[in-house]
Amino acid sequence: MSRFTLSLLVLGLILGCCGISSASVMTVSYPDEIALASTNWTDVISVPKFNPAMGDLQSVMIELTGTVTGSAGFESRDASPSEVTMELIAIITVKRPQPQGGLLVVTLPTVSETFQATAYDQFLDFGGTSGDTISNQSNTETEIATTALPADLLLFTGVGNINLPIKATGASSATGSGNLVMFFATEASAKAVVTYTYVPEPATIALMGLSSLVLIRRKRRS
Secondary structure, eight states, X not given: OOHHHHHHHHHHHHHHHTTOOTTOOEEEEEEEEEEXXXXXXXXXEEXXXXXXXXXXXXXXXXXXXXXXXXXXXXXXXXXXXXXXXXXXXXEEEEEOOTTTOOEEEEEOOEEEEEEEEOSOOXXXXXXXXXXXXXXXXXXXXXXXXXXXXXXXXXXXXXXXXXXXXXXXXXXXXXXXXXXXXXXXXXXXXXXXXXXXXXXXXXXXXXXXXXXXXXXXXXXHHO
């Protein structure tokens, strides 16, 4: 048996033992993030596109983590007691770039607090017995969306970066009293991780096997 034939047999054993085949699925991930800023901002998430030389793209997963922070205050001016719920909310959306457009993923980090307010105490001070103030509140939420639509796979494939529009909108609110005076100060940040799932090219798989073979030979020589 020739050395070449023996090497091919060893390579086949390596590929089989490692579970590597032409149908192997691999992933590669790219992160980007937007720093904390007052809500109602717009920006872009910029990550590398999938390099088609790596293989056949199967799906794109976007993991979006949003954080809302801030303060809020209320004063109930009702003539009777009421239960008041304050919610700090940021709506963070990631969309496809134009001209395709369309929502990819959305997350709504929320801070919710409930208070028992008395009848109006005659002081508009966001405190006392008929009001309250919450400060330095924060919460984080993560949403994941996966697409395998042919148009999306094409959109995310190529050279250079893809820039995904991202927006954070303040949607804070208070409920529970018919006569509320309130204020909100919200900020939001975001982090996105784009993960490509793909089937690698056969040449890439063979290279992985050959690397393992070289490693075995080196170990034997040492």
